[in-house]
Amino acid sequence: MVRWIHKVLALTVVIPLMVLVISGSGLSVMPALDRAGSISRPADGISIAELAGRTAGITPGVEQIKRLPSGKVVAFYAGTDGPAAMVVVDPSSGEPVSTYAPSAFERWMTNLHRSFFLGDGGRMAAGAAAFALLVLTLSGLQMTARRMGGWARLLDRSRGSVMERLHADLGRLAMPGLIVSTLTALFLSLTTFGVIPDGQSQAPAFPTMAQGGPALPVDQIDALRGIDLSQLRELTFPNPADPTDFFRLTTAAGEGYVDPVSGALLAWQNHTVGRQIYEFIYRMHTGRGLWWVGVLLGLSALGVPVLGVTGTGLWWKRRRAHAPIAANVPAKTADTVVLVGSEGGSTWGFARTLHAALTAKGHTVHTVAMDSVARSYPAAKRMFLLTSTHGDGTAPASAGAFLERLDGIGAPPSFRFAVLGFGDRQFPQFCRFARDVDAALTQRGWTSLLPLETIDRQCPQEFARWGKSLSAVMGEDLVLAHVPERPRTHALTLIERIDYGTEVQAPTCVLRFALPGSSLLTRLAGRGWPQFSAGDLLAIVPPGDTLPRYYSLASSARDAFVEICVRKHPGGLCSGLLHGLRPGDRVEAFVKANPSFRPVQGRKPIILIGAGTGIGPLAGFIRANRGRRPLHLYFGGRDPASDFLYEREIQGWLDDRRLTSLSTVFSRVRGGGYVQDRLRADSDRLRTLIGAGAQVLVCGGRGMAAGVKEALTDLLVPTGLTPGLLKDEGRYLEDVY
Amino acid sequence: MRIKTLIAGLAMTTALTVPGLAMARPITLTTTLKNYGGNGAYLALYVTDASGAYKGTLWVAGSKSKYYSHLSGWERASRGNVAGINGITGASVGAGRTLKVTVDLADALFDAGYKLHIDVAAEDMRDSPSEVVVPLTTAGAGRPMAGRSYIQTFTYGM
Known part of the structure; x- marks a missing residue:
């Protein structure tokens, strides 16, 4: 809703708004110029x-x-x-300085x-445009806060493409000025x-x-002698032709008349509170007498054209990505219903393919989000539910209310259903939500058309196979050829590789690629190589394959190179490819943000725990620790002589205090063990650190992560804390593969 | 250019009693402003008697009454009584433009010491009370005169 208001309003008022803000920022410098050009500064004591x-x-x-x-x-x-009769006067001498x-x-x-040269109608339009800008500012702020993960994080670093970041950063920067400008304008x-x-x-x-x-000489008039020049607004002399006339005086405090004969103040009237408020607001808006306010407001206003351009660009990009589904039939007349549960949008891609294939066979198909499920589908013969699973087995964004809504549907319908789950087998809750949906429908007595199927990591082959089973039960020849959309890839050139672990049957290499260059234009269009931090994911697309493989990044954009740490798996297509690279070779890759795995802001200590290639992102965090925040690393390997990854760099980081302490443990040496054993041995120290507010970041294999969790659970018992409690506070993060 | 005919004219707003329309005549007031380089000007055209006492308002150009305090001569003369100007107000007059108003003035106002005043004010510029002060005489009709600051020429014609 907020996004809709922001978009519609912005697109509607863009032109008058540009006129307003450009003229406004032009006017904003006038008080400063006026001040700079003013020879006659207000003199004191006159x-x-x-x-x-x-x-x-x-x-x-x-x-x-x-x-x-x-x-x-x-x-x-x-x-x-x-x-010509207006003259600027030097207040200390009374000499004319220049023509005013x-x-x-x-x-x-x-x-x-203020009026687009259109009189009162124009004034109304300008007021309305100011109101629109206020709504745009506030709705933009709300969207930014939501994107950053809450109002408390409003000032965190923004993420996304250059265009997205420019829009968010400039919006936040201009926000205070725009709020002042628009409220005062209104x-x-x-x-x-x-x-x-x-x-x-x-x-x-x-x-x-x-x-x-x-009449007294003007400089002997008591009423005027008692008021400092800085208070003066206006003094009108009596008409020399009219002996009954008076001085008329307006000051910052009020207005009245002065008798030129007696020199007394007559009929004085103080300014009302209302007038003082009006004058204050007038000054805040125009910067008259408050030149620096004017300059600040003008600079904020100048941000609006840039926000307009970037905002329109983002809207256009989004519009292209969320194109409406072709030939989507209303719910009442459709013979086939496709319900979609999606978090990031990839499941919609599969739904589109299914929709198109069914439509091509002459079916009338209705495709909507699962949350939009209707109470009845009078013409439906079958329903497909395509859904992913979010996080720890919960419903994805477009299906959050589905199970609840199901209760509103009474008797089981006459049509049959089939659930297709999308997920990643590496996660224990693989397709959990799809299973829940399938179970809920079965329990309510719905009739199944096909048993639940799952698609691992958007595999097009598995999807095509499901299409074959569907063809069989429907007695039609459906072809589901889905090409998953993926971000634009860039060719990365390998500049350096360091090999470890061959002697201990764990061949691992640290691969460093050059940062791909991209022109300003492509970056503005959001097509350049994005900003990235250690802990984000580098997706490598092997040649001839459509599915990317993800590796945690061990470097940040500031390091000016792209680094990952890869263990070679027997028979692994992608790890084999990467291990075969020589400096100068290229691979296609893109970045996927992983904001859920990174150090919290602040100065509190951080405990980094990693084993094997899990050290990759942790090394990136240490390298980026230019503020010398206390970081403590626990690293587990097999043999210090063979697979002590980053050994040389770690020594350097300890020397320059980017890393505060290092604790290592190796499993294939005498008296060795695993990283969780090292944690247990360090219980007292870890309890102290965690008690002081330390955050724990764990990266490594699934077994190692489980062992670490168990060790921490045990050693935290005396404190009453658990990894679960820490997780709720964002103080226990895992990146597990 | 704007033209407005007021049948009742001054008779409505003045203490002078005018026995009938037969003793009034239509007078055209033509005010041309200089190119003074400002926003549209507010004008008040009003009449005082020989002693300077306010008799009535002929025309006010400018519709926002909150700015009338800048027409200080008029406001002072009329004691801020702006209630009587219903129907004799119009839009402000741009720099270099001409305001043309026709009003019916009683014959008795001419050659009897009555004076016509024009106050002018424009945004962010000086206020000009009694920019023009001209005695109402039959001989003076049709003779153009200049104002102090804003008015290029002012003529009243029978």
């Missing part, structure tokens, strides 16, 4: 009477003296042409900014139309005639 006396003494015939918000003092004279000519450009810009707009009173109270009544007599 009263209004002194200024008026000097000014009138040097150039008689003064009608009015104004002190502008910039501190400039301007005098207006009678008898000459209008604009309000900038025609500024006036033009102001009229464009206030000013509403006062213009009288919706909010601007506190411009009725002028004080003209005083009844005082006793006549000779």
